[in-house]
Amino acid sequence: MSDERRPVLPVAVAAGLLFGFWIALSGKLDAFHLSLGLITAAAVALATGKLYRAAPRPMPAAEFARAPLRWRHFLTYAVWLVWQIFRSAIQVAKLILHPRLPIAPRMVRIADDLPHPVARLTLAHSITLTPGTVTVDCDDEGMVVHAIDPESAGSLGADGGPMADRVRAVFGARAR
Amino acid sequence: MGAFTLTEGFAVLLLAGGLFFILAAVIGILRLPDFFTRLHAMGKCDTAGLSLSLLGLALLAGDPAVTVKLVLVVVLVALANPTATHALARAALRAGVKVWRADEPVGPAGER
Numbered sequence: 135m136s137d138e139r140r141p142v143l144p145v146a147v148a149a150g151l152l153f154g155f156w157i158a159l160s161g162k163l164d165a166f167h168l169s170l171g172l173i174t175a176a177a178v179a180l181a182t183g184k185l186y187r188a189a190p191r192p193m194p195a196a197e198f199a200r201a202p203l204r205w206r207h208f209l210t211y212a213v214w215l216v217w218q219i220f221r222s223a224i225q226v227a228k229l230i231l232h233p234r235l236p237i238a239p240r241m242v243r244i245a246d247d248l249p250h251p252v253a254r255l256t257l258a259h260s261i262t263l264t265p266g267t268v269t270v271d272c273d274d275e276g277m278v279v280h281a282i283d284p285e286s287a288g289s290l291g292a293d294g295g296p297m298a299d300r301v302r303a304v305f306g307a308r309a310r
Numbered sequence: 311m312g313a314f315t316l317t318e319g320f321a322v323l324l325l326a327g328g329l330f331f332i333l334a335a336v337i338g339i340l341r342l343p344d345f346f347t348r349l350h351a352m353g354k355c356d357t358a359g360l361s362l363s364l365l366g367l368a369l370l371a372g373d374p375a376v377t378v379k380l381v382l383v384v385v386l387v388a389l390a391n392p393t394a395t396h397a398l399a400r401a402a403l404r405a406g407v408k409v410w411r412a413d414e415p416v417g418p419a420g421e422r
Contacts, residue, residue, distance in 0.1 A: 239410060239411065262396055
């Protein structure tokens with residue numbers, strides 16, 4: 135029965151973050167708006183609480199703080215990802231506006247051996263945000279990716295390619 | 311008189327870029343043949359289009375508090391959009407939505 139209960143600490147942290155986000159967005163500090171925000175943040179954190187139980191290992195925040203080099207990797211990665219988002223939008227816009235609509239979509243499967251659920255989440259999101267690919271499913275063996283044309287599928291290779299290497303660097307895992 | 315300030319000029323460029331991508335996303339929804347390819351249009355063009363538009367508005371906001379809010383919303387969109395895209399794609403795959411391939415002459419709803 136106890137494992138059916140919501141994990142208290144993650145729910146409290148989530149509620150705190152949501153409340154902080156609420157204050158930043160509302161900018162109003164009177165009792166009415168603060169209590170409204172607190173109730174909303176608590177309700178959302180409680181309603182989504184059972185999601186946190188699915189995470190088998192704790193977030194690597196402490197590890198992150200102890201390894202300043204990885205922050206540098208993370209910033210490099212974030213800048214690279216923003217650039218990818220725009221490349222990706224330009225590529226899809228080009229395909230969409232092309233008179234012949236030159237797409238050849240397919241599903242591909244890639245294997246990933248990332249050490250941490252957050253690393254896998256980062257890779258899955260990065261694949262979705264980079265040109266021509268959307269992560270569809272994710273299981274123990276790897277990920278299923280929908281690619282809009284063969285080049286997009288090819289850029290991932292069989293194991294995530296250079297993008298997986300970048301995610302590995304951020305999370306401190308050895309490159310292959 | 312009537313001249314743009316540099317900030318306004320940048321803001322107009324960002325807004326125009328944002329509108330272009332949002333337009334491309336809408337045309338993509340109409341032209342692309344199946345659910346999954348349409349997700350590409352929404353997931354990518356929308357993220358870029360919304361981010362550019364919001365950054366353009368952030369430049370024009372004047373009030374720094376509004377600028378900070380808009381930038382926070384851009385971060386939220388950049389995180390929420392791939393999450394929603396993935397959730398929709400996964401649900402579609404589980405529900406057995408067919409993946410359109412180029413060697414089929416007609417899309418699943420008979421369009422193309």
